[in-house]
Amino acid sequence: MMKKTLINMLILSVFAAPIANVSAKVSLQNQPLLLEPQTELMIEQEEDDGEALIGLGGGALLGALVGGPVGAIIGGFTGTLIGQSVSDTDTVKTQQQHIALQRQQLASLAAKQQASEQRAAEYALTQKQLDELLAEQHQLLSELALGMNVQFRTGSAELESHFLPQLDNVAKVMKRLSESNLELKGYADRRGDLAYNQALSEQRLLEVRGYLIKQGVAPERITTQAFGARMPLNDQQDSESDVFDRRVTLTMQPNQGLMASRVTE
Numbered sequence: 001m002m003k004k005t006l007i008n009m010l011i012l013s014v015f016a017a018p019i020a021n022v023s024a025k026v027s028l029q030n031q032p033l034l035l036e037p038q039t040e041l042m043i044e045q046e047e048d049d050g051e052a053l054i055g056l057g058g059g060a061l062l063g064a065l066v067g068g069p070v071g072a073i074i075g076g077f078t079g080t081l082i083g084q085s086v087s088d089t090d091t092v093k094t095q096q097q098h099i100a101l102q103r104q105q106l107a108s109l110a111a112k113q114q115a116s117e118q119r120a121a122e123y124a125l126t127q128k129q130l131d132e133l134l135a136e137q138h139q140l141l142s143e144l145a146l147g148m149n150v151q152f153r154t155g156s157a158e159l160e161s162h163f164l165p166q167l168d169n170v171a172k173v174m175k176r177l178s179e180s181n182l183e184l185k186g187y188a189d190r191r192g193d194l195a196y197n198q199a200l201s202e203q204r205l206l207e208v209r210g211y212l213i214k215q216g217v218a219p220e221r222i223t224t225q226a227f228g229a230r231m232p233l234n235d236q237q238d239s240e241s242d243v244f245d246r247r248v249t250l251t252m253q254p255n256q257g258l259m260a261s262r263v264t265e
Contacts, residue, residue, distance in 0.1 A: 171215030198228035
């Protein structure tokens with residue numbers, strides 16, 4: 001009988017605490033009087049502990065039904081932990097959402113960094129290629145300024161294959177430097193008569209000029225002049241010096257019309 005009485009009292013106390021708490025809140029809400037700061041703090045604390053109180057009451061009731069008065073006390077503490085775990089679960093979920101968002105942001109930043117590094121590598125490669133082209137062009141321009149020679153075999157006007165890449169580069173430079181013209185001068189060695197050597201030097205000029213035009217150089221930018229065997233490089237004629245006389249010399253010249261217009265300005 002005593003045990004039942006204790007159980008009933010515990011059950012009533014469990015339900016009476018939340019009901020009294022709610023009644024107190026309703027009474028305070030209906031009162032127009034201003035509350036002291038300490039009272040407001042207590043009300044806020046009571047609201048925050050709502051989940052814990054629910055857990056406490058539920059745990060005490062469960063403990064009383066299962067284990068009697070001692071079970072009610074133990075169940076009360078267990079219920080408090082259950083109520084607190086509800087709030088902790090919500091906090092964990094929120095933290096997990098923040099962690100997932102941070103991971104997404106890190107992955108996006110890593111992808112952007114990788115793309116930036118790839119662009120930097122491509123830029124460095126392009127810059128290297130440009131430097132090589134500029135160095136090659138500078139060397140070619142230096143040769144053209146002094147006069148670049150294309151050599152020929154004896155009695156032939158056929159272009160040798162190892163001179164074709166050089167002529168290709170000349171054509172590329174001419175297309176880039178639209179303000180310059182190209183002057184071609186043809187020569188022959190002193191073997192044979194003058195008429196034959198004159199014609200041979202003219203044919204060599206036509207071969208070089210025709211190849212440059214095929215590579216995209218405008219015909220009006222190329223001037224030619226044939227000298228035959230009249231202007232040898234060496235006064236003494238021999239087989240070795242004749243090699244250097246069988247040639248076409250390419251020299252880059254500024255556009256005379258453009259130069260004249262700049263002078264008048």
